[in-house]
Amino acid sequence: MTNYLIDVQHVKRTYEVQSRRWKRQRQKVDAVKDVSFCVKEGEIFGLLGPNGAGKTTMIKMLTTMLIPTSGTISILGLDPVKQYRELRPQINFILGGERNLYWRLSAYDNLAYFADLYKIPRAVQQKRIPQLLQLVGLEDAAQRRVETFSKGMKQRLQIARGLINQPKILFLDEPSIGLDPVSARKLRDILRELNKQGTTIILTTHYMYEADELCDRIAFINKGQLVTIDTPQQLKQKMSDITVITCTVKNCTEQQLNDYLPCEYLQHIAIDVKDQGLVVHMHTNKPQQLVPNLYRIPQIHIQDMTMAQPSLEDVYVAMIGGL
Numbered sequence: 001m002t003n004y005l006i007d008v009q010h011v012k013r014t015y016e017v018q019s020r021r022w023k024r025q026r027q028k029v030d031a032v033k034d035v036s037f038c039v040k041e042g043e044i045f046g047l048l049g050p051n052g053a054g055k056t057t058m059i060k061m062l063t064t065m066l067i068p069t070s071g072t073i074s075i076l077g078l079d080p081v082k083q084y085r086e087l088r089p090q091i092n093f094i095l096g097g098e099r100n101l102y103w104r105l106s107a108y109d110n111l112a113y114f115a116d117l118y119k120i121p122r123a124v125q126q127k128r129i130p131q132l133l134q135l136v137g138l139e140d141a142a143q144r145r146v147e148t149f150s151k152g153m154k155q156r157l158q159i160a161r162g163l164i165n166q167p168k169i170l171f172l173d174e175p176s177i178g179l180d181p182v183s184a185r186k187l188r189d190i191l192r193e194l195n196k197q198g199t200t201i202i203l204t205t206h207y208m209y210e211a212d213e214l215c216d217r218i219a220f221i222n223k224g225q226l227v228t229i230d231t232p233q234q235l236k237q238k239m240s241d242i243t244v245i246t247c248t249v250k251n252c253t254e255q256q257l258n259d260y261l262p263c264e265y266l267q268h269i270a271i272d273v274k275d276q277g278l279v280v281h282m283h284t285n286k287p288q289q290l291v292p293n294l295y296r297i298p299q300i301h302i303q304d305m306t307m308a309q310p311s312l313e314d315v316y317v318a319m320i321g322g323l
């Protein structure tokens, strides 16, 4: 039998906001509309979608911070609305950015403060805090005030904070936002290591590469609705008949590209105006038929052209409908 740690069934969440014009009038925003999915024990599960898709709202409902308007959620067999007291000690969450840390306290004292909130005995804290600082590579900065930390260091301290109660499930909302590529890679290594040790991880991200590298399964969400849910491999497989062509062209206009490239061979086209010319990104299932049409544009100069299998980002663009 599959062991589901998280079971979300037909969940909706509506916000009521004051209309700007008529202050007394209240408008409804359906942030999450009838979403259902399950997460298995030991998975790294990604929630991906454009701005405003409903990812943070979903994470807040899963972590007992927000009550669904309708539908049911079960986390570790508990109802986050009615049984939040039993659930909270068993989960933890890390929201992106620099909230949730006390800048005037040292890294060690921050962790000790949160450990006290979880009523973790001092003897346990004295062992666990150095271990966590070591896991996130901050052992040498343990006594430094957080206000002297770089963004990457603060984010790693957030991870240590999120692990202080040894959660069975860790939720992360855009964990690598604002991190440089090396710090982001370090963060992924830490998350993989945690997952190896048995922590189930749910994360939202806008970085397709990160999701592809880390996640066992991914849910695409758009406008509050679930678009698809699958492994990154299976998602890419869905577009295996598509070739992605990227080329840089000069001496031609966007209008000419639209006129000369037959739409029956084009599943998607995006044109970026850059200093070096027009960068054209195309999805096609007929590359042999499509490419000769480019050369028919009078005077066109094709500077470079690459053909590749679709990446997760290409699948995302195809399914969500453009960035």
Ligand SMILES: Nc1ncnc2c1ncn2[C@@H]1O[C@H](COP(=O)(O)OP(=O)(O)OP(=O)(O)O)[C@@H](O)[C@H]1O
Pocket: 015, 016, 017, 029, 030, 031, 049, 050, 051, 052, 053, 054, 055, 056, 057, 058
């Ligand atoms: N407190 C709130 N009051 C009113 N509307 C809200 C509130 N929080 C979110 N919304 C609205 O709900 C929708 C979903 O927002 P949410 O923050 O969940 O999206 P998201 O996928 O996390 O977006 P992003 O990637 O930009 O963080 C948006 O239309 C947003 O404006």
